[in-house]
Amino acid sequence: xxxxxVLINDDFVLKEDAKILISDLSVQRGYGVFDFFKTIxxxxxxxxxxxxxxxxxxxxxxLTVPFNRDGLKEIIRQLMNKNDLPDSGIRIxxxxxxxxxxxxxxxxxLVITQSAFTFDKTGFDKGTRLVTFVHQRQLPHxxxxxxxxxxxxQHFIKQNNADDVLYHSASGIGECPRSNFFIVTNNxxxxxxxxxILHGITRKKILQLTGLNTASAAxxxxxxxxxxxxxxxxxxxxxxxxxxINGNTIGxxxxxxxxxxxxxxxxxxxxxx
Amino acid sequence: xxxxxVLINDDFVLKEDAKILISDLSVQRGYGVFDFFKTIxxxxxxxxxxxxxxxxxxxxxxLTVPFNRDGLKEIIRQLMNKNDLPDSGIRIxxxxxxxxxxxxxxxxxLVITQSAFTFDKTGFDKGTRLVTFVHQRQLPHxxxxxxxxxxxxQHFIKQNNADDVLYHSASGIGECPRSNFFIVTNNxxxxxxxxxILHGITRKKILQLTGLNTASAAxxxxxxxxxxxxxxxxxxxxxxxxxxINGNTIGxxxxxxxxxxxxxxxxxxxxxx
Numbered sequence: 431x432x433x434x435x436v437l438i439n440d441d442f443v444l445k446e447d448a449k450i451l452i453s454d455l456s457v458q459r460g461y462g463v464f465d466f467f468k469t470i471x472x473x474x475x476x477x478x479x480x481x482x483x484x485x486x487x488x489x490x491x492x493l494t495v496p497f498n499r500d501g502l503k504e505i506i507r508q509l510m511n512k513n514d515l516p517d518s519g520i521r522i523x524x525x526x527x528x529x530x531x532x533x534x535x536x537x538x539x540l541v542i543t544q545s546a547f548t549f550d551k552t553g554f555d556k557g558t559r560l561v562t563f564v565h566q567r568q569l570p571h572x573x574x575x576x577x578x579x580x581x582x583x584q585h586f587i588k589q590n591n592a593d594d595v596l597y598h599s600a601s602g603i604g605e606c607p608r609s610n611f612f613i614v615t616n617n618x619x620x621x622x623x624x625x626x627i628l629h630g631i632t633r634k635k636i637l638q639l640t641g642l643n644t645a646s647a648a649x650x651x652x653x654x655x656x657x658x659x660x661x662x663x664x665x666x667x668x669x670x671x672x673x674x675i676n677g678n679t680i681g682x683x684x685x686x687x688x689x690x691x692x693x694x695x696x697x698x699x700x701x702x703x
Numbered sequence: 704x705x706x707x708x709v710l711i712n713d714d715f716v717l718k719e720d721a722k723i724l725i726s727d728l729s730v731q732r733g734y735g736v737f738d739f740f741k742t743i744x745x746x747x748x749x750x751x752x753x754x755x756x757x758x759x760x761x762x763x764x765x766l767t768v769p770f771n772r773d774g775l776k777e778i779i780r781q782l783m784n785k786n787d788l789p790d791s792g793i794r795i796x797x798x799x800x801x802x803x804x805x806x807x808x809x810x811x812x813l814v815i816t817q818s819a820f821t822f823d824k825t826g827f828d829k830g831t832r833l834v835t836f837v838h839q840r841q842l843p844h845x846x847x848x849x850x851x852x853x854x855x856x857q858h859f860i861k862q863n864n865a866d867d868v869l870y871h872s873a874s875g876i877g878e879c880p881r882s883n884f885f886i887v888t889n890n891x892x893x894x895x896x897x898x899x900i901l902h903g904i905t906r907k908k909i910l911q912l913t914g915l916n917t918a919s920a921a922x923x924x925x926x927x928x929x930x931x932x933x934x935x936x937x938x939x940x941x942x943x944x945x946x947x948i949n950g951n952t953i954g955x956x957x958x959x960x961x962x963x964x965x966x967x968x969x970x971x972x973x974x975x976x
Contacts, residue, residue, distance in 0.1 A: 436725065449722035450730065452709065452814050457723065457798065459850035460733030491855055521805075525730065526854065532794070535854060541725050568841065568852060577732035578849055579841060581799065581808060582764055 435512045437542040442512060450539055455526025462525040462575040463487035468665055472516040475700050479631045484522055490572045493524050493538045509542055519547040549702060557673035561592035566599040570626045580607030601626050602648040606662055613649055614659035614688045620644045632663040639695055659686030669693040708785045710815040715785060723812055728799025735798035735848040736760035741938055745789040748973050752904045757795055763845045766797050766811045782815055792820040822975060830946035834865035839872040843899045853880030874899050875921040879935055886922055887932035887961045893917045905936040912968055932959030942966040
């Protein structure tokens with residue numbers, strides 16, 4: 431295995447030495463934000479969108495990113511040069527920092543990791559199966575490190591022969607823990623929930639596609655039985671057809687026409703052949 | 704400053720060297736549980752109650768405590784012997800462990816810290832001021848490390864000239880981030896919320912006191928205007944009178960009679976003179 435570096439504040443350290451003190455508020459109080467983007471052929475994908483969200487998340491949580499945007503881009507480029515992983519996922523985490531009393535915010539710790547990642551198109555045809563669960567994430571518009579429910583629900587997901595969980599609440603269907611949810615109605619409307627969700631970058635790119643009847647609006651669980659297609663979106667999945675929800679087949683159980691169209695257009699946007 | 708040791712899994716390390724890899728799921732996903740108890744004159748207070756809750760929290764989150772109860776008590780005793788802090792707070796944290804993919808649970812990391820702590824009775828007369836906020840903690844009966852809202856709300860608390868926040872939701876008043884809430888009605892009933900809260904050890908001890916009219920039942924914000932006394936309870940605060948909520952004085956703005964009675968009885972239970 432090749433050498434892998436992690437940035438911790440100002441230092442590049444080997445992955446196996448990448449440690450922080452246990453007084454950090456992520457360990458003590460689960461307090462931190464992050465963002466995650468891909469690189470393809472050595473180029474970050476939608477980097478400014480991800481940095482926009484990172485700075486917004488940090489501000490919402492009273493955390494100061496220790497670099498301005500140009501400085502952050504420069505340090506990311508340095509990490510990329512050291513690791514030489516042209517196709518990768520890069521995660522930028524900002525924690526609550528070292529806290530003497532284990533409660534008061536400290537100076538945030540910045541951690542940037544890079545891992546090999548190549549998008550695998552063959553996952554598209556296999557699609558994915560979801561199981562619904564009543565849950566509303568706290569601070570949904572902020573990309574915090576809080577995945578307590580998501581990780582705890584791994585057993586529930588397996589027990590229900592699903593691949594992931596779809597949260598819903600009184601305000602309707604929300605999102606999966608790491609992806610946004612879309613449906614295609616019988617009128618070929620492409621709808622994604624609008625409220626109480628994390629605004630994904632892939633979701634945003636889809637809503638900006640021209641020539642399609644996309645909308646951001648509430649979706650209720652009762653609507654699911656009548657939908658034609660469904661898919662989830664994320665940086666790593668891009669577009670993944672949802673073929674089953676709660677044991678019920680969606681459409682004819684195969685990736686739908688509009689789902690395929692959107693997938694192709696997203697691949698095009700990202701320069702994936 | 705004297706030397707302070709921290710236990711990380713099987714190793715006693717100096718506090719300034721107490722580090723974990725950033726691949727730990729506490730850092731990556733805010734995933735972990737903990738408990739916290741006091742020692743007075745070198746003796747743990749209500750240790751079995753705290754360990755009961757720790758093992759229950761761990762089980763709810765699919766985390767295995769790497770010691771059985773006797774083993775855990777033994778290792779705590781060893782830490783106490785090394786640190787020689789007769790009056791202290793001891794925190795036992797169990798994280799989601801090192802995760803290769805940053806999402807799947809690993810082997811939990813156990814971290815035990817000890818800090819000097821002596822209960823200061825003079826805080827009682829000063830009391831505390833609360834400000835209410837609509838929030839329901841996820842997995843409320845589990846003592847997870849999730850304090851995202853609590854720490855984020857420090858600014859809100861200051862802006863409202865309060866010392867702490869009191870969560871409430873559709874199911875009524877809940878709790879403060881690190882303490883349980885009690886009211887005393889005009890009929891001298893001592894009531895604490897029963898649902899969607901963390902079951903504090905001090906709260907439990909109060910509900911077990913004889914000769915008092917205590918009850919665990921729903922409390923709604925509208926009731927606050929008419930209450931005679933209010934107080935919060937925790938391991939570090941024991942019993943702390945609430946003298947103001949949302950800018951409104953409670954009772955005559957001084958610690959109430961029943962609050963004082965309960966405080967004295969709790970001090971007695973813990974051998975504090």
